[in-house]
Amino acid sequence: MGRKAASGAGTIRKKTVTRSGKEYTYWEARFTVGRDPGTGKQIQRSITGKTQKEVAQRLKAATLAVDQGTYITPTKMTVGAWLDTWAAEYLGGVKPATVQVYKNNVRLHIKPALGAVGLSELRPHMVQRFINGLELSPASVRLAYKVLHQALEKAVKLDYIPRNPASDCQLPRMERKEILPLDDEQAAALLLAVKGGRLELLVSVALFTGCRLSELLGLTWDCVDFQKGTILISKQLVRPEHRAESGLFISPKNGKPRTITPAPSVLKTLKEQRRRQAETRIKAGPLWDNPHGLTFTDQIGRPLLQQTVEGWFSAAVKAAGLEGVRFHDLRHTYAVNAIRAGDDIKTIQGNLGHASAGFTLDRYGHFTERMKQDSAARMEGFIKAVFSS
Structure with a gap:
């Protein structure tokens, strides 16, 4: 039995099949989606379901x-198959460490739960x-969601699916960790703890520029312009486990180089680093190996390992009588002190290499409000002192 669809663009039929001696009844619709450009014949697709209404x-x-003109032929590919393709072919512009994180999320979380589902049926x-x-923690849940959403968004752009089924999901609320910059006393204690040691100059530059550790470890002398008083942050050092894929350097975190104009004392610190490195090179003799002209190296010119520096830093923090301070907190300390010094958010954003001033304001804006309140309190104290005299 059959009838024409109301629009005249397709037909619906009731069908009965026998499988293993048992009859099954279902409804099938067939419709035309276009013509084959080679043969001119109609291309037909079918839809099946349990009821005629469906x-x-x-x-x-x-x-x-x-x-x-928006119809997309359903793909027979599974979510798992698409994720494998996406991870292998469409992450070329992503940093190696990030690629590994994405692949781990696909393997450990997404494929076990959704891998067998048809991509068109998700x-x-x-x-x-x-x-x-x-x-998982809220942050880890959000990361897994981000990976899935990005993979499905690519499937939409390639016309494998008409829309992204991961859009508008409800995600767990994530409490942002409080930023704990060093106060003046703590910063002084840390600088005293590293004075005369292998971290002295590196910590000083980090504290007064806000550069990431990977950016400082990837800094080369050709990017330091003592005449103009500028530093070009154009790359960061890659961790050893990812160098086979991307080499020794990759671009900064947001993919864009930036030029900063640090305080004169920072350039003075870098000149001292250049002097000390020259002495170290003489001591190393033929063992010296620094073909890229790295600013901070080990005793024979090789790149410093980030994990090694972080270990040294933890020891210095303990020696300074501080607790829970990470190297990255030097970056936060710089940002807060830049606000205290009166720098505008746009300038701070540029120096830190954030993607937008909005991000910088969201990250550090509450310190601005706090300083306004402190300023008002100081003014109130001044007013009271004037009128009581």
Whole structure:
């Protein structure tokens, strides 16, 4: 039995098949999506379902999409197969360490839960169920979601699926960790602890420029212009486990180089570093190996390992009588002190290499408000002192 669809663009039929001696009944709609450019013959697609009403609704949506030019032929690819393709072929512009994080999320979390689902059959409620079932920290859940969302967004752009089923998911609330910059007394204690040691100049430059550790370890002398008083931050040092894929250097975190104009004392510190490095090179003799002209190296000119520096820094923090201070906190300390010094957010954003001033304001804006309150309190004290005299 059959009838024409209301729009005349397709037909719906009731069908019965026998499998293993048992009859199964279902409804099937067939519709035309265009013509084969080679043969000129019609290209037809089918939709099946348990009820006539269900199939009719899906047929109506499909034929409307054909008329509007938005119809996409459902793919037989699974979510797992697409994730494998995406991870292998579409992450070329992503930093090696990030690629590894993405692949780990695909392997450990996404594929076990959604890998067998057809890519065209994945629905928002299925993604939400996946998100809700992850027994991870809010930050880790958000990361897994980000990976899935990006992979599906690429599938949309390639016309494998019409829309991203991961859009508009409800994600766990993530409490942002409080930024704990060093106060003046703590900064002085740290500088005293590293004075005369292997970290002295590196910590000083980090504290007064806000550069990331990987950026300082990747800094080369050709990027330091003593005449102009500028430093070009154009690259960062790659961790050893990722150098086979990307080499010794990669671009800074946001992908853009930046030129900073530090305080004169920072340039003085770098001149001292250049002097000390020259002495070290003489001592090393033929063992010296610094072909890239790195500013901070080990005793024979090789790149410093980030893990090694962080270990030295932890020891220095302990010696200074401080607790829980990370090397990255020097960056926060610089940002807060720049605000205290009166620098505008746009300038601080440029020096830190943030993608936008909005991010910088969101990250450090509360310190600005706090300083305004302190200023008002000082003014109130001054007013009271004047009127009571």
